[in-house]
Amino acid sequence: xxxxxxxxxxxxxVRQGLRFVLDQEDGIEVVGESGDGAEALxxxxxxxxxxxxxxxxxxxxxxxxxxxxxxxxxxxRPAVIVLSSFQDxxxxxxxxxxxxxxxxxxxxxxDRLVEAVRAAARGGSVLAPGIAALLVRQVRRGxxxxxxxxxxxxxRDVLCALAxxxxxxxxxxxxxxxxxxxxxxxxxILGKLGVADRTQAAIYALQHGVVPLDExx
Numbered sequence: 366x367x368x369x370x371x372x373x374x375x376x377x378x379v380r381q382g383l384r385f386v387l388d389q390e391d392g393i394e395v396v397g398e399s400g401d402g403a404e405a406l407x408x409x410x411x412x413x414x415x416x417x418x419x420x421x422x423x424x425x426x427x428x429x430x431x432x433x434x435x436x437x438x439x440x441x442r443p444a445v446i447v448l449s450s451f452q453d454x455x456x457x458x459x460x461x462x463x464x465x466x467x468x469x470x471x472x473x474x475x476d477r478l479v480e481a482v483r484a485a486a487r488g489g490s491v492l493a494p495g496i497a498a499l500l501v502r503q504v505r506r507g508x509x510x511x512x513x514x515x516x517x518x519x520x521r522d523v524l525c526a527l528a529x530x531x532x533x534x535x536x537x538x539x540x541x542x543x544x545x546x547x548x549x550x551x552x553x554i555l556g557k558l559g560v561a562d563r564t565q566a567a568i569y570a571l572q573h574g575v576v577p578l579d580e581x582x
Contacts, residue, residue, distance in 0.1 A: 368486040369396045371414035373405035375423045402426025421449040429556040432463035444485035467491045523550040528570035
């Protein structure tokens with residue numbers, strides 16, 4: 366049986382690299398690519414892949430939001446492998462809780478990735494080194510970090526700017542980063558805080574004292 370794979374990542378070079386690697390393997394076929402989370406959901410509905418390779422940080426809908434919405438999709442959902450640069454506690458635990466079978470770093474060796482795809486098609490899991498131990502620690506503690514504690518220092522800077530009413534262009538200028546990088550940070554912040562949009566993120570920041578009320582716009 367041929368394993369049908371859909372690749373969802375906002376970087377075209379990454380998608381091309383993954384397609385090239387997987388297309389060399391017998392019994393694996395890449396049936397589509399998606400550059401954002403909403404497009405990935407549409408592709409899942411139309412292509413019905415067996416395995417979804419899913420990035421966490423994408424525009425429109427991030428990986429965690431895609432996992433959430435897959436839970437409500439009609440029909441059989443694909444086996445999901447999260448392939449991401451992020452390996453912090455909150456993201457890993459939440460992705461697994463939402464149904465991801467495997468969680469691998471983007472620096473994972475080719476043979477490990479292929480192994481994960483074949484395992485996912487059988488309902489099995491492959492975890493990056495250290496991830497299994499991390500999940501065990503989380504289960505033993507029976508607790509999760511507070512959302513604000515999961516933000517990186519740069520994400521906190523972006524959140525502060527959101528609370529002050531800054532646009533993406535203004536944030537990019539003030540923090541000296543590209544607009545696409547700002548979009549990625551905003552998407553990550555929304556996922557970590559569990560809010561739907563930048564307005565809710567700004568309100569969350571104000572409610573939790575990230576910036577003083579008199580600085581908000």
